[in-house]
Amino acid sequence: MINVLIVDDHALVRAGFHMILDAQDDMSVAGEAEDGEQALRRARELRPDVVLMDLHMPGADGITATAAITAELPGVRVLALSTFDLDEYVVDALRAGASGFLPKDISPEELVEGVRVVQRGESVVAPRLLTRLIGTFVRAPRPAPRPAALAELTDREREVLTLIARGQSNAEIAASLQVAASTVKNHVTSLFAKIRVRDRAQAVIAAYEAGLVTPGDA
Template structure:
């Protein structure tokens, strides 16, 4: 069972997320928080697997809460729910250690899948948000500090890398390449090891740098 903490200052949003999560047999809502301070306290008390984190909240916002929860060293992984005009919050939250970002109008089934993927250790992004993050990293001149020089990759690794850059999940990559999910996870781990990229965003930037 995946334990989830919902953090959002809007009651209707929290209610909707709770209903969606409770519709799944493998997800349990442990608690709700209305701001960053409550989120930190509940994360320490309940030790959830996944925290659904809003960014814009009064008082301590989602960025500050994310930073403190990640620094605490607890196992909770933070999945940010954001809007398209949240760039000023999105990139600092990524730097603070968020495990993924989904837009708030994500399809319900995709959000549930995102929670499961986050709990399994994947870094989850809505494809449109991934493109924005990658474009900003590349066009903003941050690429040199983000990735290392090109290294030799096998044909299969290159195929997997291209799909990672599109924001595909391990399952979607497995389906596209007719591989097992465990095999895809191994390829992704090898790609991170070879390139020095410690998450899927940096792998996507690396892919664009290679000129593929």
């Protein structure tokens, strides 16, 4: 079972999410919280698999709570939700440690699948937000390469990071490099530790910021 903590300052929203998730055979709502401070306390107490985190709440907001939860409880995944589609919220949430970002107007099916995806250790961003986010990178001046950010990586780890940033899964990377999937997994674990990122979403951001890849790379 995937245990979920629902965080939102509106009781009606929490009730709706609760009903959707509890109806799934593989999910259970472990608890609820109405602000960021309560979310951290409840996460410590319940140790959920996934936190469904609203970003805009009074007091400690969702981004602050996400950063605190992911730093203190690395086994807990956060799926950020917002009524706003602003690109900076997506980047801020991912930088804070969220494994995904979805708008609140998604369908129940998309919400459920998003929870499953982040619980598996993968990342999810709504397609319309991802498209705009990539567009932001395209329009922005290319950042100056920062070799120090990647200095600890081996040539093969740098190659794997490049393929991650181009959207390839571990299986696709293994096929591209003609190595075993287990070898790719080891490279991914090692490079994540070296560049100090939690998951693939943060790794993609790091690759762009370091100038390792640019939008439109084949």
